[in-house]
Amino acid sequence: MNLDPSPCQSCGACCAHYRVSFYWQEAVQRGLDEGMLVQVSPWQVCFRGTEAKPVRCVNLEGEVGSCVSCRIYEQRTTPCRSVEMGDEKCLQARAAHGMGALE
Numbered sequence: 506m507n508l509d510p511s512p513c514q515s516c517g518a519c520c521a522h523y524r525v526s527f528y529w530q531e532a533v534q535r536g537l538d539e540g541m542l543v544q545v546s547p548w549q550v551c552f553r554g555t556e557a558k559p560v561r562c563v564n565l566e567g568e569v570g571s572c573v574s575c576r577i578y579e580q581r582t583t584p585c586r587s588v589e590m591g592d593e594k595c596l597q598a599r600a601a602h603g604m605g606a607l608e
């Protein structure tokens with residue numbers, strides 16, 4: 506999710522579609538609370554809520570497709586930042602939530 510520009514603020518689909526996993530050390534570096542993490546391999550953790558379907562990141566607030574925000578926006582991790590508005594992963598997540606392509 507990218508909160509600037511604003512279309513992400515009325516979407517949130519990527520935060521409710523993919524497993525958001527990353528190297529455990531990134532969690533330490535970003536000061537993330539252990540309670541929001543699930544271990545998925547010896548070296549990888551993911552955000553709680555994204556480890557199984559239906560996916561919804563524990564840090565996502567609001568209603569997907571309506572009005573959303575990320576509780577830890579400043580601390581969001583590499584996979585969160587890697588989804589670009591309008592890219593393939595974005596469009597795939599939006600489609601899974603019944604939303605069309607962005608204009």
Ligand code: SF4
Nearest residue numbers: 513516517519590595
């Ligand atoms: S799916 Fe695309 S538009 Fe929706 S929040 Fe993620 S990056 Fe933004």
Ligand code: SF4
Nearest residue numbers: 506520562565575585
């Ligand atoms: S941490 Fe924030 S940006 Fe990353 S998946 Fe969760 S709600 Fe989305």
